[in-house]
Amino acid sequence: MAQSQQQELPNVDGLVHTHPLVVGPSPLFEYRQQGPSSSPLKMPQGSSIPPPDLHHSPWRVIFPHVKLDPRSLQSKEWKQSVIAMNGHEMIYSMRYLHQSLSQLDELSGAPRGIFGVPISIVTYRDRSRVPLIVRNCVEDVERRGLEELGIYRVSGIATDVQTLKAAFDSNPKDALLQLKNYDVNVVAGTLKLYLRELPEPLLTDELIPSFVSAVALDDAVAKEQQMMSLLNQLPDPNLNSFMYLMKHLIKVTEHEQVNKMTLHNLATIFGPSMLRMKNEGLPMNISQEVVAQVQVVYYFLSDDKLSNVVQRQRTESVSL
Template sequence: LVKSMQRAASSDNLSTMAFGSADGQCHNSATSHDVKQQLSHSKSMILPENGKVYTVHSCNYTWKLRKNWSPSWVVLVGNSLVFFKDPKSQTLSSWKPGNSRPESSVDLRGAQLHWANELSSKKNVFKLRTVTGNEFLLQSETDSLIKEWYKTIQSVIDRLRENPLDNVLLYSLRRVGSMEMLDHSGDEDDRRTSLPRSASNLENTERKRVKTRLKKLILKRPPLQALQEKGLIKDQVFGCSLEMLCERERSTVPRFVRLCTEAVERRGLDTDGIYRVSGNLAVIQKLRFLVNHEEKLNLDESEWEDIHVITGALKLFFRELPEPLVPYGFFTDIMETVKISDYMDKVDRLKCLVLSMPPPNHDTLLFMCRHLKRVLEHSGTNRMTTQNIGIVFGPTLMRPERDNGNMAVNMVYQNQAVELILSEFDHIFGTRGPS
């Protein structure tokens, strides 16, 4: 904005309008003629000043406006609207722009102007919004004066919009004011590129330039493997696909699943409502963060004393799998299997489905069901029956790929599927062991 004001001030083609006074006195045409003479060195034109003009402005896309309107000298200089602090010791006839230091200036390229009486209890209010997001309210008690200002500022904005050169400057101003762009130090060929003749050509040129620099940036970016070797990027556990996680850990059962179940079996089998009672969500999220960012994890530390935090984190791990433990392709078949009326036929078909799952899914399901069988052995104290386990783990271990509107019905069959697997554990997992 400073550069814009300096360019305008040095221009030989200035169109200047001043309005506003501290004391609100009216001035006749003779006074206006005196001011015109005093500003003649800059080839300025002064409109008659007939009343107070107030301004209030906000910046950075907010509406935290000043509580009180403040009188200002406002001067239209070339493409800029310049605000001067109200010189209460001066009269309009003795005031010159050269004798005052501007408070701020507004570049009108790309600006928007509209009446905004609803934003203030005062009358004759209009709002000016710049291309960079700054907003100004201007007001005068004199209808004719504020209308003349509105008309004049709008005509300047319209003229700048039609000028291709000003469109180029507007584009640059928008980039500086509202975007974080790449380094402008580019190649020499880019620097020699002449200004396009239209805004559309300019947009295409800038788009190509940005694409070129982004391509160079991507090519210079180190590969993921190099960042992982340097420890700058750590592989995630939560939210990682089961296949990738097991391949990375060289196991068919994730390490985190083993740690959690071992902790539960050491000190949580007799806990009332184990897996049913929710743990502290904030502590669960803390544990999740540590699992994703630290290799060593000791669940026997005092901060993980609440066993419900560990069980909550384990359930969260299964819910955040991109594809559930029971793969999407098996969901419909398992739901149809559970509906079979013949019990043995139902168990045999479920066994075939489980045995055909990928090794990480099959072995992790086997591991979890074996663990849940141990939980059921303590149902007399923890009050977790087969039905309760099914309710908790049905929607946790399996879900449809797309919601077809039968969520409540599906949930019933999901629960029954888990109950059936636990009840017929030995038969379903009898002919295939962990890989």
Template sequence: MLCDIPVSPYRYVCSLRSCPCKMNPPQANASSRKNSEPLSMNDFWLEVENIKQMQGSDGEESSSSEPSTPEEGEAEADWLQDTGLSPLIGGPSPTEGNVLILSTLTRTQTAAVQRRVDSYSRSLRKRCKQPARDVREVFSAVSTTNSCWGSTNLGNILRGLHQNCSSQKLEPIASNVFDTEVAYSEQAADGQNEDCKTQCKPEKLPRFHIQKGRLGMTRVSDLSSPDMKQVPTLALIELTALCDVLEIDLKRNKAIKRKASESKLFGVPLTSLLEHDRRVISNTQVPLILQAILTCLEKKGIDVQGILRISGSQARIKSLQQRLERNFYAGLFSWDEVNPHDVAGLLKLFLRELPAPLLTAEYLPAFTAVQKISNLKQRLQALNLLILILPEANRCTLKALLEFLSKVATLEKSNLMSLWNIATIMAPNLFLYRGSNCKGPEGGEKQLAEGVAGLVMAMVHYQDLLWTVPTFLLSQVRKLNENSSKRFNDSRLLNFLRKIHTDKEKHEKSQTEPCKQVKIQASVFVKDSLAVQLDEGTRAADVLKKFQEHFAQRSWQMIRTVSLIKCNGSFEFPNVELYEVGGNICEHCLDHDTYMLDLYNANPNGEWVIKPSPPSTPIL
């Protein structure tokens, strides 16, 4: 939470077994809402009451089953499975891709893996089961007679990796700088952000700016799908390492089970909804019904006083839902005469009716545990990693929602909805979900409510930071791609695992070439390539500028054929971006501040291609 309360450590960790779905608000006069203080939770409790009434009016029993906490040892096994390291505990036959994840790990990440393997082994011993497999069994390709392994077990290898990792003290950085070059867990282990514990209030949140390195900044949308598929695994390892350093208990629950809905729009899993929507509009990343709701609110409700806070008519909302189910995909539904407050109620209903929470049942406890982090910057780092871990459908839908909520907050003068008001109203709709019949511990409701409201406020206010792929994670993706393309014989594998960090240091210390000439492809526009002379100051923006100037002069006839000339004859070049393709990355849209010579040294086997800017997500 980013206000007076969340910067103090909480002793309460929420799980889905102790969520406040039936929490009763502290005694408060609802009529005093207009004159409430910035940290008043009246809106939160009124929203909880509205949710209860809406659920009660359905006249249906919940079909959800309560999420369960994994048994001892099961959580570690699930974690190792999700991080691609299950072969370390005797899982299915390993592949090089599974094993080589170890080659990308930092000191703190390696320690986190070691803790999970050790914990799993202890749980097996307690239950008198077979211990974790010997490393010689894990790597079946390695001959059992190979003397290089000796009696080495998995723990020794991981400890060896841990010892080989760099333990250099990091230089402190300014408190308002969001550093993505160094792993967050490494920053925490070296006390780099100890000066970021300043108190902050909703009306005056501190600003952070991302410290761009020589390779620029990468957002989620800049990476291709194959590259992004590797990010959640690495982000989960890093989040676990960060929480270990901060001594935060990071728990996950098993997925909840709920009967499939017979509807087409509400109560449908996001993946199923998007699968249907992509038959209508290909490459849709946000459900079309949610896009339509948000578009309607932006057009006719975003500046209405009390939007999101003032409840619409339950009867009208229910009628809207039924009409949409019948007519939405047929294109027969009109939003023209719909009351904005009813549409806002429909938005919240859509979120609550999802079979699983938008933040996922597995990671909802992790989101609420983040409120225990007293350091503001580290809290944002944990949120950044959590968002990267979310499934793509959840992440894209959450992004669309947060972008809308940010727009609502910018119009506070007309709609009277402050960022804190928005957070306290939307928090119950994100953290309480249909069928979660549980009650928080006595006396803990207020802290929990303030904590989750603070998290929503952080996600809305700092979303530009949260949808960034940290540079250190992208470097790990590159390393993983490089190592996955190599083949290792029996005698080289152990030495490779032990020397990876030494090799990394040597690579970082190597001198970059002072000058380099490269060719850049732009086959969409012209057949031949563009030769560019790189030096230490050449950026991606410089390359794009040279491309536009060069081909604006040479290719007038070609440009006319693709209708890029205005009627008055003036030249208008399309928006283009520079992409890194191949080598140790699949496809990466480059930040304009990327220094190209540094990128060449980071990925010498990659190609650079100029393409049109990707189209924005279609909105109904």
């Protein structure tokens, strides 16, 4: 029987090798192969070490798949161990590292921040059916701004809106604590800015032309059937956020006598950001485009249409 040989693995060009599937809030474990100089290989908790690409790297031994047991890896001190591999032994050391979501985003290559980031990524990070920035701004407006004259129509100070935007992008928890220090119109303006800067409008590039066509139908029954069918075709984060905002705007109009904001006012404000059009296959001038955008949002705000939306089964723990 062949004698086991101990082999120290070479460093790969001094580069840091990162697992390509590092997503989510899991802690990481850092591995260093032994040698004159060592480079870390970060792996998510509970994952296996992937075999290297022998055709495109200088590795000459194959890693076995090693299951990590989180209970045995809580120490932050380096722990050395040996793995036997086909007549060789790999000496390695590891220690527990905790990674924040921002660090995980950096490792995985996901876009950072909140503004300009796809809503599906934001809701995944937030572990919420609705982006927390939307929820936080809405709750603050409902707490302080329902009787504010011209809420959502009156612009907040632009520099304050940009400051609050930067706060949400860098540290959403701190931004939430700062909300009460800003004028409520700044909070409302930050919510509108978030919707305008979504890389894809809330009602999606794919479905917006169909919404515009459906809302123009003369047959009321056919219009309702098509509008509701389209709404239920939206991705979950988009549908949840749209419904959440519609319910909020209806609540705003319940104070119309004081804040002077009607359903049509609010549809006019939110329609262009929720249904930004590419104008592909829709020969419209700007005025026709705005009218169509307003009509779609107004349709869902009026007559309690949202009660007819099919509720899908979801596993998220956070409710609307």
